[in-house]
Amino acid sequence: MKKIKVGFQGELGAFSQEAVRQLLGDAPTVVPFQRFEEVFKALDKGVTDASVLPIENTLAGSVHENYDHLLNFNVRIVAETNVRIVHNLMALPGVRFRDIRRVYSHPVALNQCLDFFTGNPAIERVPFYDTAGSVKMVMEKGLTDAGAIASAVASTIYGAKILRKSIEDDRQNFTRFFLLNAKQRVLPPERPVKVWKTSLVFTTRNTPGALFRGLSAFALRDLNLTKIESRPLRGKPWEYLFYVDFEGKEEDPVVQKALGHIAELADFIRVLGSYPRGH
């Protein structure tokens, strides 16, 4: 059987790769890309069979760029998963903690370890484009006075030694990832599904109460909204696109009625996918 190819952003060992493993196990071939847009383009062109992309983090908030790409590319959300983000300080084997003068990582990761840096004021924070990429660089250059902050799996991949485990300020640090298919070819392993979720995007007419009436399509049918995100509507200053996630499956009769109700009110509506609620 041909192995499926799954694209993600970052170097091997990025948290996105952990999301791939949670969603699809160890079977797929993972294909790293530098930028989110490249991950979407590769899926669109059939270079990959699926994509795994972060959509929000419980501390940093939404990944707005990916909300925009979801609209601009013809993809479907087929699954979601939540990855617990644990940051570890790692370095070349043999390097001791007291040798560390600089620590490289993605700015978001550095910002999530502020207590560590406050407690170790002699250590300089250096922003790098990727968490796992910072480990790769420290190892390849053989730096003996520098460390990197990344996932435990990155330490294994690049042969770095973990000097301090779980140095993130806040343990309530999770990132939610979507599994995307262009043609629904790749599905996650089947499990009994307790709760489905559906994601959609719509615009409202710029009239008083328009969003309230839009949300009534869900509230009046007891469909639980789990997320709402607004993005600017290009070409119409101060108007917005609304991205909504709610509990329910697209095929459910009540969801069909809610979607019909939104369509009555909205200039534009597109369902981005229905998928089992992630853990």
Place this chain on the structure above:
Amino acid sequence: MKKIKVGFQGELGAFSQEAVRQLLGDAPTVVPFQRFEEVFKALDKGVTDASVLPIENTLAGSVHENYDHLLNFNVRIVAETNVRIVHNLMALPGVRFRDIRRVYSHPVALNQCLDFFTGNPAIERVPFYDTAGSVKMVMEKGLTDAGAIASAVASTIYGAKILRKSIEDDRQNFTRFFLLNAKQRVLPPERPVKVWKTSLVFTTRNTPGALFRGLSAFALRDLNLTKIESRPLRGKPWEYLFYVDFEGKEEDPVVQKALGHIAELADFIRVLGSYPRGH
């Protein structure tokens, strides 16, 4: 009379400085800071009398970091203004357009001039931390093969020559700025106010229909919602803070009733300010 000090992010000539001028005229002394957080801190400590900060752009969307700072610092929004963003290519006087090999600017500005770069594929885009800062750097280093993208006022301040005017892809490019006071000391010049706006932030209990019921406080009183933004609630994964702007003044009886209604439903509510609608 002592000149008031107004903080903003970026170098002199940044679009934020144009916002200061639109809000307060040429009287204030402007104080540039490198980071948004520094602008808030300076106001909090009384180093400045007021701050001007971008909150959203019609193409790039909200400046989420500033939404977070609005909550974390004890400040009031006292005015808003919209600045039309016009990007100009500029260089050292004497440098001709055909000499330009590289163009420096803030990544958001570079991304808003994609048609220009597509039409001039030999010119490399180089990200820089600030639009006006990129002009300053090109001028200080005396680069003869490089240009910068920034506001017309930046060309005047640093003595650069504009080679191409208004190279932004989309003319519908506006940034909305807030004027913030810590103690309501600085007020914009009084004009007859047609429409007031009020900004607030609240949380909802994590129950089905909670946001819908929250928005009913405005919709059922015909208060026009102009913006809603969600940000993650620290320590409560997958729960959110909602930032809402609506038309009305905090002291209006109907607004008082709406705020009371929200307070019944919300665990937390804070009014960030009432201010005349900007132009």
